[in-house]
Structure formats: structure tokens, C-alpha cells
Amino acid sequence: MYLHTMTDESLHTIPLEHNIDYHIMSLFERLEAMRKDSHGNAINNRLSSTLQPKRNMQGEIRTLEFWRSIISECLASFFYVFIVCGAAAGAGVGASVSSVLLATALASGLAMTALTQCFIHISGAHINPAVTLAACIIRTVSPIRAAMYITAQCGGGIAGAALLYG
Missing domain, CATH: 1.20.1080.10 (Glycerol uptake facilitator protein.)
Structure with missing residues (x-):
């Protein structure tokens, strides 16, 4: 499947995996992976910060x-x-x-x-x-x-x- 775009010079054919939707989805996947804690569980509570670990x-x-x-x-x-x-x-x-x-x-x-x-x-x-x-x-x-x-x-x-x- 291909995405067709028009530029000043000519008509270019770009593979679908290189369009903006692909990049947005890969960005969301990376962000979701960053939100995972060390055990693989998603952090649901926005108040619990991973930037400041719990201290005694x-x-x-x-x-x-x-x-x-x-x-x-x-x-x-x-x-x-x-x-x-x-x-x-x-x-x-x-x-x-x-x-x-x-x-x-x-x-x-x-x-x-x-x-x-x-x-x-x-x-x-x-x-x-x-x-x-x-x-x-x-x-x-x-x-x-x-x-x-x-x-x-x-x-x-x-x-x-x-x-x-x-």
C-alpha cells in the first residue's frame, strides 16, 4: 500500500510505513513503554512520580x-x-x-x-x-x-x- 503526495517537481510515491500516521503511532508506543515502571506495570496514578523515588x-x-x-x-x-x-x-x-x-x-x-x-x-x-x-x-x-x-x-x-x- 502506498501514499501519494504532490510536490512542486513531481508525484512521489511513499511507502505507507513512512507516513505521518506511522510516526505518530511509533511515538505513542515509545511513550507508553517509557511510562512502564521497572516491573512492567503501567503507572496509573499521576501523583506517584517516578522522578522522585521514595526515601526514608x-x-x-x-x-x-x-x-x-x-x-x-x-x-x-x-x-x-x-x-x-x-x-x-x-x-x-x-x-x-x-x-x-x-x-x-x-x-x-x-x-x-x-x-x-x-x-x-x-x-x-x-x-x-x-x-x-x-x-x-x-x-x-x-x-x-x-x-x-x-x-x-x-x-x-x-x-x-x-x-x-x-
């Missing part, structure tokens, strides 16, 4: 990536609390309730968007202990990482409020 607690604590993500969670919580509380405090002493609510809501949404963009590639940008606890329950983060994230988030939030209200 001591091995995880000793990595630079672990401490970098803890510090990023602390900084993200610090900035979030500082920005949102600062927006509420900066609305003015005699400001109406609606203007304080609007300023706080806008600051909260924009701060969360910006902080997520800044920290998602480092730690996942949980920023909230409830999100971290949920991630621990569904096992996307280890219990030691969740405990350290929650500690860092609380510490960052306290530091952000302390810097603002002093």
Missing part, C-alpha cells in the same frame, strides 16, 4: 531539596500573611467595611496567584496547613515533610503578622 525519613531530611522546600513554604506564608493583613490595615482607620473587604479580597487573590507562581516549582506552594494536611492524607507528601511544612507555614505566618503589627 533520614534520607529525605538530608537532601537540599527538602530544606529548600521548607524555607519556600515559610517565605510564602510570611508574604501571604503580610500582604493580606497589610491590605486590611492599610485600607484606613475610618474606611468603610466594604472597602476593607474589597482590599483584603483583592490582596488575597492576587497574592495567592503570585506566590503560587513563585513557589509551585519548589515546594508545591501549599501555603496553607490545611492544604498540606490534605496532601499528606492522600500521600502526595511524606508525613515528615507535611509536619515540617506545617511548622514552617505557621512560623512564617506568625513572622508576617509580627512584622506588620510589631
